[in-house]
Amino acid sequence: MSYSSFTTASSSSPLTYPRKFSDSISFSNKFVLIRFPKTHILSSTKIQQKPGFGRSKAAHFTTMATTGNQEVLPPAFTSTSDPPPVFDGNTRLYISYQCPYAQRVWITRNVKGLQEKIQLVPIDLKDRPSWYKEKVYPDNKVPSLEHNNKVIGESLDLIKYIDSQFKGPSLFPDDPARIEFAEELLSQSGSVHKSVTSSFKGEVEESGAAFDYIETALSKFEDGPFFLGQFSLVDIAYAPFIERYQLFLLDVKKYDITEGRPKLKAWIEEINKIEGYRQTRNDPKELVESYKKRFLVQV
Numbered sequence: 001m002s003y004s005s006f007t008t009a010s011s012s013s014p015l016t017y018p019r020k021f022s023d024s025i026s027f028s029n030k031f032v033l034i035r036f037p038k039t040h041i042l043s044s045t046k047i048q049q050k051p052g053f054g055r056s057k058a059a060h061f062t063t064m065a066t067t068g069n070q071e072v073l074p075p076a077f078t079s080t081s082d083p084p085p086v087f088d089g090n091t092r093l094y095i096s097y098q099c100p101y102a103q104r105v106w107i108t109r110n111v112k113g114l115q116e117k118i119q120l121v122p123i124d125l126k127d128r129p130s131w132y133k134e135k136v137y138p139d140n141k142v143p144s145l146e147h148n149n150k151v152i153g154e155s156l157d158l159i160k161y162i163d164s165q166f167k168g169p170s171l172f173p174d175d176p177a178r179i180e181f182a183e184e185l186l187s188q189s190g191s192v193h194k195s196v197t198s199s200f201k202g203e204v205e206e207s208g209a210a211f212d213y214i215e216t217a218l219s220k221f222e223d224g225p226f227f228l229g230q231f232s233l234v235d236i237a238y239a240p241f242i243e244r245y246q247l248f249l250l251d252v253k254k255y256d257i258t259e260g261r262p263k264l265k266a267w268i269e270e271i272n273k274i275e276g277y278r279q280t281r282n283d284p285k286e287l288v289e290s291y292k293k294r295f296l297v298q299v
């Protein structure tokens with residue numbers, strides 16, 4: 001299997017990667033957002049509001065064209081960049097384009113159609129501006145969100161915060177069985193990550209139990225291909241990581257995580273149709289290289 005299996009099943013909309021910088025626009029660290037239509041960009045295929053997700057209106061899940069809606073992304077702030085005018089009433093999401101935790105929150109913002117409400121502030125973590133720790137987020141990590149004169153962090157808290165505090169389609173269920181399962185899956189995401197990444201240096205089979213856990217979880221609700229049936233915060237929490245696991249394991253270990261796991265295979269196909277996710281994806285080669293440096297370099 002090649003990388004193409006991580007691409008969307010929809011042949012009409014090939015997977016593209018975000019343009020992080022625009023040649024035609026001079027940035028000097030200004031935020032440049034293209035205008036989005038008022039409807040939300042959720043998917044290139046129609047996603048219906050389903051039982052268990054009652055808070056939002058079905059109208060939020062309108063089908064949209066997938067081309068021509070690419071957000072033009074600003075370049076990352078570095079140690080020589082002036083800070084944005086923090087605490088001026090604007091809402092800002094501080095991210096790194098490469099960080100999977102930040103990607104969770106970025107996807108949530110996109111899927112809820114909040115591109116104009118929440119400004120992206122990309123930080124270059126290798127050349128971090130000192131003002132980020134001093135003025136914005138003392139933990140000095142990404143993601144963080146500046147909203148209503150305060151700054152909050154932690155990706156799993158942030159995706160719930162954005163979902164509950166902002167408009168847009170609801171991404172969390174409201175029926176008890178789905179809520180309980182969502183909480184379990186969210187709380188397990190850290191252990192799944194630990195178990196998969198600890199297999200990178202050893203035997204690939206050590207990660208099998210984690211992928212089997214995902215496969216079993218995807219079988220629980222039959223009314224859709226996602227963890228809770230319908231697309232939700234759980235998919236958002238796992239997507240940036242599964243994206244990296246699949247690419248890295250295929251490249252380095254020649255291990256196809258979807259082999260014998262039809263639910264996971266279908267999930268990957270479906271998640272790649274979610275426009276708000278597609279826009280956050282990195283170049284696969286860069287992801288593999290960064291994982292190689294991070295997990296294979298001997299210390």
Ligand SMILES: N[C@@H](CCC(=O)N[C@@H](CS)C(=O)NCC(=O)O)C(=O)O
Binds near residue numbers: 099143153155
């Ligand atoms: N538990 C945090 C983890 C965030 C995190 O580790 N972010 C990394 C980048 S992927 C970071 O900011 N690292 C900078 C540092 O640790 O100094 C979350 O879920 O938001």
